Amino acid sequence: MLSPRTATSGLELQSPEEPAKLQTPARGTRKASSGDAPGSHPSEDARPGLGSLRRVFSRTSQQASGQGPEEDRGLFQRSSRFLFRSLRRSRDDGATTDQSQAAAVPGVARGPEVPSRIVDGGSRRSSTGVGSEKLESETEGKSVADLITERQLLAAFEQLRQLETRLVAEKASHTFEQDPTGFARRAMDVCLHYDGLAAEIRAIVRETLGPARVDAAALGELARVVRAEEAAHPAPPADGDFLLTPRRWRQHWEDAVRTSAQERVRAAAAEAPGPEGAAGLARLLAQLGGAVRSDLHKVRREVQPAYSAAGFPAWEAYLRAFHGAVAQRLQELAQDARGCEQLYVLLDWAANVYGSPDFLGTPDLTLSTEPLPPLLAPAVWARLESDYISFLETKITSCFDSILQLEQSRWAGAEAPDVLQGLYHTPLSIDVHMLVAEHVKAAGAISAELEATTLRICTRALGLFLPRFEKAFLESKAVSEPHLGANINACEELRTSLLARFPGTFEELEKPLVAATCTFQKRLLQGLQDDVQPLFRVLCTKAWLTHDVLQPLMNKVVTFAHHLEHVAPLRAQETLQEVHRYVVREYLAQVLRPRERFRGEERMTSSQKMGLDAQAIGDTFQGLGSEATWLDQAIPCVADILGETYKDDIQRHLETLIGSYPDIRRDHVLAILALRRLGRRRNQRLLQHAQSLLRAAGKAGGSGGSGAAGGHVLFEEIEVPASVDLLITCI
Structure with missing residues (x-):
């Protein structure tokens, strides 16, 4: 009597979305019927029922038809794996039944097992099952x-396609109504072999950019099999049959290209050890750029021809893949960038190195016809620029501090300024020019907006630096004619060259630069005034009548003028004219405030002496190059009034004096008339006439009082004693 054998109810396959929720099969025992032959196959009772498999495939087809394109691949991979696990459990249950039956009935042979070769991810797996077929080429x-395994992908696909077509036809003819497990095994074999082909495609792509030479045959085979699959499965079937669903190998290939590019980019970054900071970042980016350039050269020269022979657009795909990988790596580096230098290295590399049309190095490498997305997201780029500007403001201020410290060290070392091209020279202007030009050029290479911002930063920093520099110099012990001349030249050079090189930007610096220049000019004049002021005190004295006391004064003026030869011509002329005006003004001040009053012959002698001095002063300054010829009439007019023997002509001399110097005041006229002692009535008449001339000159000049014609000022700065009116009335 046959021993009872274990029977399993139909194993119901679950939805692919719930692969873990397998129902535990209900087990029971039943007596074998007397009609059971000892040689009958034990696995027939262990297979899932036809109704269960129909429900599984029905649900699978419905869910597959409702999934999006990105979920289809995972769906069928999960279906294949689930079928494999389910059928393996069925096979294990069948094997248990066989063993129990074989133990109960000695001599009963097990059914034959037919191997089915399965490849998953490029490796082959063997599985056994009753009634399974060998997937072998009937021709080869x-x-x-x-x-x-031999990478004959197109031949493998053609055989697999034949098996798929045959399996679909058998399913349509209801061949598997009595053997649903057999259909499931064969369908699983087809799916797993498709997965194996996809894995081999990924492996070929991964090996393409390696150190070995490109296998052009493998790439051509890859392109042809992808196109063959697209032709075989152009669209999902209307009935939702998962066997005929497109495998999307082109998408697999593009994903593999992207993965390969990411691996190559990360490997290039990992191979660039070096110093930290901006230098290390620059070296890393240089290594990255070189690796990307080398890989794209290889793609263009070796990979693209192999693909293009099969009509496959490899260049654009690799270009987009590397662009995306570089963008991802650069975004990661941007998160860790610190300091002005590192931020600039990133911005410069993105804008000028990678963004350059010469990045790929050869004319035959062209960019994609489709525009690539930005290397850095707009928000990331804006953040990098903002951080860079903040660090740049601090850096430029620090650079100006360093320039001031260098100048102070030269002052402390009592270093005389150099003479370059005939002018006193200080490195100040060169340092400022280099600082501004370097940062503006660097910013302009990135964007016009960043260049304009950098110019504004430099303008503000230089505007704050000038007063500090001026104050520090004037408080130092290095104040001298050469150093003052060098600083005047530096300010003049900055004013002219910066305005010419960056028009429309540094106009606001013109006023502080001119103010600093004027300050240095005044300090230069003050040194001369302090030196010659005592020499004016001997004028208009009895010793002056008999001695040439003016010559020592003019010698000092000539010595001072030699320093002006090394000053910028425009500023040197301004300073020389100011010295000329100072000498004439101080001479007249001594005449109008005489220490001794001359009468008779002494007055005539003093008039002649003044004429000679005026001639000497005019000749000296003319020889030095002064263009202030308007000063030549002042001393001679006063000398003529002082020495005029015909008193009625004094009015004519006054008219000449007032016409030439409209800034003269009533007090000055009184002081001049007091030198002659003409009498009260004549003095009052001359004074009234002079006042009418002054009023007319004031109206002509557009002012209500005394003024200087053409900006010339002479008498206005001469102080006269307040006792002159009393002197006039007492005469």
């Missing part, structure tokens, strides 16, 4: 797995 005698 090779299985699909062997063809995949």
